Structure formats: C-alpha cells, structure tokens
Amino acid sequence: MRPAHVAGVGVSEFGKFPDVSLPTLVADSVQAAMADADMSNVDAIYLGNVYGSSGIGPRALSSLHAAGVPIVTIEAACASSTLAFIEASWAVSTGRYETVLVVGCEQLSSRFSGGIRPNSADPEGHAGLVLPALYAMAANRYIEYYGLTHEQLAMVSVKNHENGAKNPRAQYRRAVTLDEVMNSPMIADPLTLLQCCPISDGSASAVITARDHPKGILIAGYKLGSGGLWDYASPHVWGYDLVSRVALDVYRDLGITPLEIDLFEVHDAFTIGEIVTTEALGLAEIGCGGMFVESGASGLDGKSPVNPSGGLLSKGHPLGATGLSQVTEVVLQLRDEAGDCQVDGARRGMVETMGGGVSMVDGNACGVIVLENNRAQ
Secondary structure, eight states, X not given: OOOOEEEEEEEOOOBOOXXXXXXXXXXXXXXXXXXXXXXXXXXXXXXXXXXXXXXXXXXXXXXXXXTTSOEEEEOBTBTHHXXXXXXXXXXXXXXXOSEEEEEEEEEOTTTOSSSOOOOTTSHHHHXXXXXXXXXXXXHHHHHHHHOXXXXXXXXXXXXXXXXXXXXXXXXXXXXXXXXXXXXXXXXXTTEEGGGBXXXXXXXXXXXXXXXXXXXXXXXXXXXXXXXXXXXXXXXXXXXXXXXXXHHHHHHHHHTOOGGGOOEEEOOOSXXXXXXHHHHHTTSSOTTOHHHHHHTTTTSTTSSSOBOTTOXXXXXXXXXXXXXXXXXXXXXXXXXTOOGGGOXXXXXXXXXXXXXXXXXXXXOSOEEEEEEEOOSOO
C-alpha cells in the first residue's frame, strides 16, 4: 500500500438553481479542482450521485469531454461521494491508478419542491414518514431517555449558522439567534425549520494522487460500513451504532483518539444528527451531546470544533456532493486556507457522512475519513 494524497479540491456554488444544468455545476467544481492541483489529466473518475438518471457519470461530465477514461458511479444516499472518495483512495493506494478525479453532484431543486419523498415501498414511506419526521422521532426518543433540552437542540443550529456566515462557500451565510431557531416554523416536532438542512444543488470535486505534490494532504485513514438489521434491541437511536462502529475502526487503525483530531465535518442534516454523531465519534459521553454543544466545546474555538464550515444546516446538502464538500472543507482547513472559519493549528481532520436509511436497517451507509497535513507549515 502506498500513500495517497488530495492534490486539489473545488466546489461549485451551493443553492437552488433549477435552471442550471448538472453538467454546468459539475464543470465548475471539476475545473476548480484540476486547477488547484495544477493537473490536466487523470487515469479514472469516481462519481457520487443519488437522484441522477442512468448513465449519470458520462452525462454529468459531458461538458468536460471526459470520455475515454473509466468512470465509476456510486450511489449510497447522502454518503455517495464519501464512498466514491474512499474507493478512489483505495484504487490509488493499491496502484490501480496513479491519479483519480472524484466528483459529487446533485440537483434537487428541479426534482423536489419540498422535502425528499420516501420510498413508498418501505413501511415508513407508505406511512408518509419523510426524513424530518424520522429524525424528529429519534430526537423525541433521545429527549425522553437523556433529558436533552429544546434549547440545546437549537444551539446546534445557532453554532453552525454562525460558522456558515463566515464561509463564502455556504448556501446560507446568516447568523441566527436561539430565539429565531426555536420560533421558526415547526416542521416535525421538536425540529423547527432552522433545525433542518435545505434542499440544495451543487457539485464538489477532489483530485487524488500517489505522486508527491506541493499541496498534498495525506489521506491517513478511512472506513465505510452499512448498518445492521434494526431489531429494536439497541439502546441507542437510529444511526448511532453504525457511526460508532465505523469511527472506532478508523481510530484503531490509526492508533489515535478523538482528542487527537483537530476538527470534524459531520453529517448534521438535522440538529439531532450532530448531537448523536458527536457521541458516536467519542467526543461526548452518551446522553451528553447537548451539554457538549452548550459548553462551547464544539465551537470554532472549542476543544473539538464540529462543522466549522457551517455544516449541512448552513452550507447546504446537495446529497451526492455533500461528502466531497466536507472533504474540501477539511482540506482547506489543513492548508490554512479556510479564512474566517479557520481552526488555529489544524493538522488533522475527520469527515463523517451518514447515508440515509432503508427500512429495518440502521443506516444504509456510513463513511469516515481522516486527513492529515504532515508537511511543515
């Protein structure tokens, strides 16, 4: 196994662009990543996408004249491009390819006017339980078990919007108050509008190479997994066991603890998601995720900054592009190029992306990645 590095990253603007074609969004991020890496050719392309048509890889890349190299398309709900990044990293480390382009892309605003509809073949879908409702059920169970307050739940949104207001790549760049979050329209009790991620369009890209590169950020470790059958035996809410298991594998592989990671970009599609994930990653004890955010420990200047980019709540959540946008944010942090969102002295960062759910399964996918800057700054 040889080391693989991220040589370049790029993102398109995130927002609602129903009249902008997906190939245009993809071209924006790919051209930025290739220019950042100062490269013009790659050996293969891995692409993550959720709601595209058949042949989405060549279609999305059509304006770039990328035909001729292998194009691998991966779908794993929200974790699609996270898994694409992991598979591309493995392909480079094992010597299958020297340099690979990874792309994540999605255009949701032209497909969905409101929330994403569940699969009607699943019991949840048949009952009309859209994702806000499922996360609200998890939040209510958590509140009942651990005494999480509604204020602590809303503090996740306050923190992440404060960070997103400083991030020029964020879809929403406005800080919000606790009162604004708590008094915004109720979507699925206890989750208000400002505790739910937006519908987003966008693309993100990264260049991975085995070559020595002046901007290279080491891909130190990664794991992916799928959830076990949901038999209601677990004392934890949906998704906790899957995230915890995958993260623990990464910690063991690298011989590190969560305290040795300088920042985390995690899947906060809903505020309860970040609280549960901080516990699953070992940043807070079980049942203490609310106190963790309330203490300021996950803030930009805290001991374990979580979502300094603004997270999905502020930065946006174009499903297939989300994982690679998280990678981009960590790479910029480790290169000391994150501007007003910069975490002082960041040398190691983690990405965690949870990939939705399938009926009776504890999350259908999760990817965890650790990146390092092991060069003198």
